[in-house]
Structure formats: C-alpha cells, structure tokens
Amino acid sequence: MRLPALLLAFFLVAPAAAQGTKVLRIAHQSIGADAIDPAQLNSVLMAHTLDNLIEPMLRYDYLARPLKLIANTVEAIPEASEGGRVYTCRVKRGIFFAPDPAFKGRQRELTAADYAYSIRRLFDPRWKSSQFFIVDGKIAGADALRKAALNGAPFDYDKPIAGLTLLDRYTLRITLTEPDLNFLHILAQQNLAAVAREVVEAYGDDIGQHPVGTGPYYLVERHVGSRLVFARNPNYREEHFEGKRLPMIDRVELSYTVEDQPIWLAFLARDLDMINNVPVSFTLQAVPNGRIAPNLARQGIVAQTYVYPAIWFDSFNMKDPVVGGYTPERIALRRAIALAFDRKQAINIIFNGGALPANGLVPTGVAGHDPDAVTTVFDHDVAKAKALLDMHGYVDRDGDGWREAPDGSPLTITFASPSQPRFRPWDELWDKAFRNLGVRMVLQKMHQSDLTKMLMAAKHQLAFNAWNMDYPDGEDFFVLLYGPASGSANQSFFELPAYDKLFDQARALADSPERNRLYREMDKLAFAYMPMVMNLYPVRTAVTHPWVRGYVPNPAHLEPWKYLDIRP
Numbered sequence: 001m002r003l004p005a006l007l008l009a010f011f012l013v014a015p016a017a018a019q020g021t022k023v024l025r026i027a028h029q030s031i032g033a034d035a036i037d038p039a040q041l042n043s044v045l046m047a048h049t050l051d052n053l054i055e056p057m058l059r060y061d062y063l064a065r066p067l068k069l070i071a072n073t074v075e076a077i078p079e080a081s082e083g084g085r086v087y088t089c090r091v092k093r094g095i096f097f098a099p100d101p102a103f104k105g106r107q108r109e110l111t112a113a114d115y116a117y118s119i120r121r122l123f124d125p126r127w128k129s130s131q132f133f134i135v136d137g138k139i140a141g142a143d144a145l146r147k148a149a150l151n152g153a154p155f156d157y158d159k160p161i162a163g164l165t166l167l168d169r170y171t172l173r174i175t176l177t178e179p180d181l182n183f184l185h186i187l188a189q190q191n192l193a194a195v196a197r198e199v200v201e202a203y204g205d206d207i208g209q210h211p212v213g214t215g216p217y218y219l220v221e222r223h224v225g226s227r228l229v230f231a232r233n234p235n236y237r238e239e240h241f242e243g244k245r246l247p248m249i250d251r252v253e254l255s256y257t258v259e260d261q262p263i264w265l266a267f268l269a270r271d272l273d274m275i276n277n278v279p280v281s282f283t284l285q286a287v288p289n290g291r292i293a294p295n296l297a298r299q300g301i302v303a304q305t306y307v308y309p310a311i312w313f314d315s316f317n318m319k320d321p322v323v324g325g326y327t328p329e330r331i332a333l334r335r336a337i338a339l340a341f342d343r344k345q346a347i348n349i350i351f352n353g354g355a356l357p358a359n360g361l362v363p364t365g366v367a368g369h370d371p372d373a374v375t376t377v378f379d380h381d382v383a384k385a386k387a388l389l390d391m392h393g394y395v396d397r398d399g400d401g402w403r404e405a406p407d408g409s410p411l412t413i414t415f416a417s418p419s420q421p422r423f424r425p426w427d428e429l430w431d432k433a434f435r436n437l438g439v440r441m442v443l444q445k446m447h448q449s450d451l452t453k454m455l456m457a458a459k460h461q462l463a464f465n466a467w468n469m470d471y472p473d474g475e476d477f478f479v480l481l482y483g484p485a486s487g488s489a490n491q492s493f494f495e496l497p498a499y500d501k502l503f504d505q506a507r508a509l510a511d512s513p514e515r516n517r518l519y520r521e522m523d524k525l526a527f528a529y530m531p532m533v534m535n536l537y538p539v540r541t542a543v544t545h546p547w548v549r550g551y552v553p554n555p556a557h558l559e560p561w562k563y564l565d566i567r568p
Contacts, residue, residue, distance in 0.1 A: 022566040023251045024548075025273050027263045029420070031447070032225045032256030035208025038118060038193045039127040042452060044468040047190045048558040049254065052230065054195060054213030057089055057115065058188035060556040062241070062563050066365070067472045067556055069184055073110060073194070073214065077184065084179035089115065089187070091170045096235040098218035100210070102202035107235065110214050112172035114194040116164040117157065121200070122191060124155040130452065131191045133479065133488035134470065138183070139163035140175045157197070181510055185471030216247040216562040228254045247562035258420045267543065273566070274544040274551060276558055279422070283352045287541050300546030306553040307356065307364045308540045309469035311477065314533040315492045319458045322405070323413060326529065329392040329406055334530035337462070338378055339385035340433035343535045350425045354541065358534040360523040361477045365555065367511045368474020368519050377527045378534060382436045389437065396438060403438045416444040417464040418451055426464060455491040465491060465532070469555060474519050475507055481526055494531035
C-alpha cells in the first residue's frame, strides 16, 4: 500500500541513502518549527529529539524500571555534600562536540565550563526559557545576575557566580541556595545539556536552527516545518550497549505533519519504520482489545503499550476576574465546570480507551503516585454542577436560557485550545459541558506555542493544558500549583500559602510515606479550590516494523535512536 499523492505532500522525498547505510525513518505530529536549543525548549517532542544531539551530565538507564539515573558525560553520579546543597560534577575526558564551522576546523573537547555556561543561559532573559523554573532560585548567586539583566544590564556570562565554580578543566562544583534531594534529576534534563559558547555566539538568535552537541547524532539537513535529517556524529565517543558499539544507525530522517492519518498510512506503507505514539484515532486499528491487530501481526509488526507519565488537564486563570479568585462563589463556579466535563467520554471517544482517569496530580509510574486514591470532584454530574451554580447565584435572570454572574452581569467563559485537528473532539466535549450548565462558552483556537505564551502571561480564562514528566518524582507535578512557579510551570497562577508550605516541606524529604502524606494533602487542596480540571493520564502504543531492533518504550527517553538497529 502506497501513500496517495495528497498525503505524500506531508513528507519530503529523501535522496536515496548510500548502499549499506542504516536509515531510521520517523515522524512527529508537529509543525516542526521549534528551536532545537536547550535554553529555548518549549516542546516535549523537540526535547526528546535534542536528547540525541546535545547531552546533559546524566541520563536514565534505557532498560531499568523504575527509572534509574546513570552517568552520561560525567565519570560518575555527582557527589552530593552538605545534605544535598553542593554537587561536585566531574566531566569525562575525551568527549568531543560534533563538527561545526564555529570551531574553525579544530576538534572541540567538552569541558566543565560548557555545563556552567549552559546553566547560565537558562538565567539569561534573552532566551525566554519556558523551563526556567527548574533552576529558578536554586543556583547560589545566579538570580542576582538575572535580576540585573531584567533591569536592563547586559547579562554577564563572565561574572563569577558562587553557585557555579570551576575547580579545574573537567570539574564543576554546583552550590545550591538550599539542599535539593532531586537536583540530580535536574542534571539529567535536556535543558541543562551542554552547548559550546563559541557556537552560541557564532549563530546568535539563530542558534535554535544550529544545534551542536556531543551526542550520537548531529543535524545535517533542516527543512523548516517538514523535515529534519540527522547523521551519525563522527566525533562520538566509544560507547557500547549489550556488546554493540553505539550508535548502530547511520542516519535518522524525521518528518513533520499535524495530521494523524499521514503518519499512520506512511507506517502501513512502510515509509516509516516505527511510531512511538500511535495517533489515538488509529489505536483501535493497531491494538483492538489491547492486542496487536492480526493483519499487523502477520507482517511481523510489534506493538507495545505503556502508561506515559503525563497529565492532561485544563487550567483556570486564578487571576481572572470571572473564573479566578478564592471566594466561595468562584470556587463553586470552577467546581461546577469540572463536574460538567465528561472525562469518561474523553477517554472512551477521544482516546479510544487509551487513558486512565486522573486521581491526583502525580501520574502512574512516578514516585508519589497513589494508585488507591479516590476523588469524586471530577466525576461527571451535571445535576450537582447546576445545583452548585444555583446555590451561589449563577442563575438565568432574564429567561434567555443562559446564566448570569451573581452580580447580574453577563457570564461568558473563553476556552482556549491548540489548533491541531486532533483537539476538535476535546473542544466539542467542553462546548457540550458549558451548554449543559447554561453558561456561554467562546472557543479560542491557536498554535500550541502561542497558547503556551498566553498561559504564561495569565491572559486566559480556561485553557487546555498538559504536563509531561521532566523527572520521575512527584515534585515535578506538584510544582504545577506552586505559587513561586506562577508564570512558568504554574500556569493557573494558583497562590495558596497552605499549599506552598506543604510543597516546601515535601521537597526536603526523600520518597517516603511521610512525603506521600504531604502529597495527598496537596491534592486535597487542589480538589477543594479547583485551579485546574485534572482529566487523565495518557496510555501510549508504539509500533515497530520487524526490521527495527532494540526498541523499548522509555518515558524519559522517547527517542532512543542510539539504542536502535535496522536489520533488513
């Protein structure tokens, strides 16, 4: 089966690879215009692409479950001292960046200074890092440098910072403002991957189009919005996995489309080698009743289903004069809206059953998740929702069938969601929920990057949102409602001292029953004040053709190219 000409338009035809060259062909549902730069990452898809190009100090073991941190570009897991306030990181010698004109023909070795520089970049307002919250307030002395830059001073990359000390060419000592037992997970994040200063300075604002790192691959072609091509990094160090030298694949061709159908048809036509997340509209064709479809099994296609550590939710803006605030009537409005949304339909219809109902902020597979936790605040109950609104004065005063606010003013709520076609059913469920309540809804559609900017600027009322795991610990999800993270991770702008106090207490503890007790209290506050509607934890299905070897779903490394092999 071949792709129709119309669908082929989504995929640029690649030149024939050299005989014997191993090529991995994959596709992402994206417009493909995001910056490939650690400091500017704003897409989980691009973050996992960057994983193969630019390297953080640590990574997660490819096969270990639960996820386990291991050394990547450092000699060993960094040494922690002073109760987790100081980390000493020793970079391996003999690791080199991929070739690039910025190096003027010389082979450039990775040093500790590259990591210090890359961490500084997250504090530089120039790069508008959406992931700044992971280091905000953590590195001793760095926030003062950022504050000066925000006040108009040039960001000084050469000014000494107490928190980033180079002990020698290969050793970086990181001093935090306070102990952080999860900081090793931060050092495994793509945002803290090492770039070379001379590369950033050479390309300036265009650095997002010129990723250069020490990873197993480097960018050799870029067709913005349609296709990226990566080749084996000739400078990649000697590394082995299960007796094989990495990477095993010579070339990776990544195509982009926002539609579901082209990806699925391209896979069936053998124009794609694998899909690590089958579009939900085709999961029943891939795995009816949770098992590989017979027609696919006969072709040797392998399907693997796994719970992806993420949460889909909808964010209220707690600063908004209509849906925000902490008074009883505003809380009642948000809780009624949550009760009106039918998340069971979302799971069964939109996801074809491929999701789990959320029972708290922390998803399955992440430390701090409670599989036995029960809540009814998100159960579909229109009668209860209407009663809540009636009780707090949200009633239809003029008989036109639509409710007004308690003060008699018109009540209209704007719901914002991404422009991709796959979100249309989600929009329709929300439209149905508001109609059932008798509340006017205005739908606002926009590109994901614009939606993110609007959320971070607190210009929304209610908006679709999702959070993918940065690191496998509950802290990474409870930060979504942490007051000091407002405008970054906290896009609900929820600021509740009681919640923040529990968060601060929990972050000082290791994974333990005591910390889980604090987590459950935080969940209860989130349920009570309803700054977000927690909907579901997605379940994903990956499919691979029989010639793709070595693929194992890894939620921390969604694109594990270097571990894969192509064997015709």
